[in-house]
Amino acid sequence: MNDSLHSVISRKSGERKGTQDDIVYAHIFDAILEQRLAPGTKLSEESLGEIFGVSRTIIRRALSRLGHEQVVVLRPNRGAVVASPSIEEAKQIFLARRVVEKAITELAVEHSTPEKINELVQLVEEEQVCFAQGDRGAGIRLSGEFHLRLATMANNPPLLSFQRSLVSQTSLIIAQYESGGKHHCSYDEHTELLRTIESGNKKKAVDLMMHHLDHIEAKLNLDGESASGDLHAVFSHLVGKQ
Amino acid sequence: MNDSLHSVISRKSGERKGTQDDIVYAHIFDAILEQRLAPGTKLSEESLGEIFGVSRTIIRRALSRLGHEQVVVLRPNRGAVVASPSIEEAKQIFLARRVVEKAITELAVEHSTPEKINELVQLVEEEQVCFAQGDRGAGIRLSGEFHLRLATMANNPPLLSFQRSLVSQTSLIIAQYESGGKHHCSYDEHTELLRTIESGNKKKAVDLMMHHLDHIEAKLNLDGESASGDLHAVFSHLVGKQ
DNA sequence: TTTTTGCTGTCTGTGTACAATGTTCGACAC
DNA sequence: GTGTCGAACATTGTACACAGACAGCAAAAA
Structure with a gap:
């Protein structure tokens, strides 16, 4: 059905892909999955545009896709951040x-x-x-x-x-x-x-x-028993880095 | 989580909603669900823009959302059509x-x-x-x-x-x-x-x-035994109307 | 008559300018 | 010292203009 979607995640992103926003999408996606982008990180359209050498339009589309997959959270008028599930x-x-x-x-x-x-x-x-x-x-x-x-x-x-x-x-x-x-x-x-x-x-x-x-x-700490932990860890899901 | 999504489908679209693309999205969505838009219908960005009185940017975003939900099919460089599942x-x-x-x-x-x-x-x-x-x-x-x-x-x-x-x-x-x-x-x-x-x-x-x-x-005809039907019905999934 | 090629019009893809909204930081009052 | 207000700044939302791709048609050649 949607052919482009199949290959996007399948191989390391850096390689050639179809359209520009596919490339951007794959790069950000991989960065998140490989934890080079921490949950909560702000994803500014302009910064990303400079990094990838494309206009905000392309970035916006990539972020929109990521948003629909719930990998990033899109807040109206406030930009996108890497999702940090509770x-x-x-x-x-x-x-x-x-x-x-x-x-x-x-x-x-x-x-x-x-x-x-x-x-x-x-x-x-x-x-x-x-x-x-x-x-x-x-x-x-x-x-x-x-x-x-x-x-x-x-x-x-x-x-x-x-x-x-x-x-x-x-x-x-x-x-x-x-x-x-x-x-x-x-x-x-x-x-x-x-x-x-x-x-x-x-x-x-x-x-x-x-x-x-x-x-x-x-293997995960999903018990919510982090009461004794340090403040930094407790509020890690709130702080937006970068 | 995503609050806007919840209400989009819930009530008849015509009413006020948050942002403009939500309105457009809801209108097109309802039109498809209520079969005012037949499967295969071409959804031109410019036409829709005139109809709703917004720029192509808004239409594009709405179509993008619909495309992600597989309700419309987005063909690169060839526009969007209402999906017609086989x-x-x-x-x-x-x-x-x-x-x-x-x-x-x-x-x-x-x-x-x-x-x-x-x-x-x-x-x-x-x-x-x-x-x-x-x-x-x-x-x-x-x-x-x-x-x-x-x-x-x-x-x-x-x-x-x-x-x-x-x-x-x-x-x-x-x-x-x-x-x-x-x-x-x-x-x-x-x-x-x-x-x-x-x-x-x-x-x-x-x-x-x-x-x-x-x-x-x-209640559906999913047996592929539509050989005796009229041509129009048989090829309805091929012909792009409008 | 059929096929191929080139043209033209229409539509989408992308970049950019401007408007609108949110945020931050400093000044001032309490 | 704390809290509130306001203005400057930064970032996103929208519109539009231009460039590029595809489709359809027409004309010419086989």
Whole structure:
């Protein structure tokens, strides 16, 4: 259906793309996912225009797209900032993801082919390499990419498009709330999930996916028990940097 | 979260709204849902600008939003047209809706309060009045509104936002493929669903919702057996009117 | 008659100027 | 020292102008 959307997230942004606003969109998107842009950061149209060498018109369109995916928040007359989901919102996003991932997993089992599985296996290997090399940002992006490719395999464009928005927001949440230094999305679980999908065991695949999401969520500090923390951490979601 | 989005669809568009592009967006949106704009209709920026008395900038933003919700298709350098989902896409949309509506129904049961139920009962009554008076367009819109308000009751903004897109597209599909002269979304089923949600019987509520969707889909001609129909109907998804 | 090529008109893509709105900071009163 | 008001500044909202792309038509050649 919407062809441009498919490729935007799939590969590292720097490369050539269709139109200018695609490039800008992809760059900002990646920057957010790789946590080079912290939640709350102000995204001024003029600054971005200078950085990318384009007019505000292009920036505006890119921000509009990001806004629709809830990755940035557009405040009328007050500009755009990188979204910083609250704990409540984070939980709702995880709930929505469980709903969607369950359906996607079942559909993926139905539409699974050896070629598609192979592509995904390679993707997981790339992810593993990134984490091994300490490139956490790229790892997080590829990890999200894995879930998107699964959605592609499910062969349902509406669900894919929703999943794209959810994955972006999840990355944002991880950036904001991840506690331990561990990687957030274990590739071992990705591999095991692929094997199960390949075997055609729908129920087990769904179970694995649900546990996978449990593990991701478990690594986050979503309990709101930050009362004893330092002020800086407590109010990090309020302060707009840059 | 995004407050403006909530109210955009909720009430008849003609009234005052926040910003200008909200007004334009709502007008076009309603026109599509009420089938005053047929699938395939070209939406020229300049024409719309004259009609609404605003510049192309505003129109462009409205079309961009509609495009993101897949209600109109934006073709680079070739303008926007009202989307005309294929049979395949229609089935995928219904599949996605089953997934989402199931979750929404369960959450709605959990968060149900007498006040909210009452609001919805009134909405169904309005819907009934519209169909009784022969205002099919408004009826379809209110019927979609019912499902959106249910999503609101579910208290999960991400799911709500996705549901909004799905409901819009469903309306488009109904406009394109509905066969019989019967109203497409029986308010009786809406009422029964509300009663069951009120009673707290989650499983039965989900069953009702699934059957409700079955009934809607059953009224459509999604079998691809339109060979005997007239040419106009067969090729309606190809021809760009106006 | 059919196909191809070039022209022309219409529409969208982009940049920029101006208007409107929000924010910040200083002065002044309490 | 604190709070409030106001003006200058900065940023976004909107309109418009120009440039570029596509589509349709016409004319010429096969």
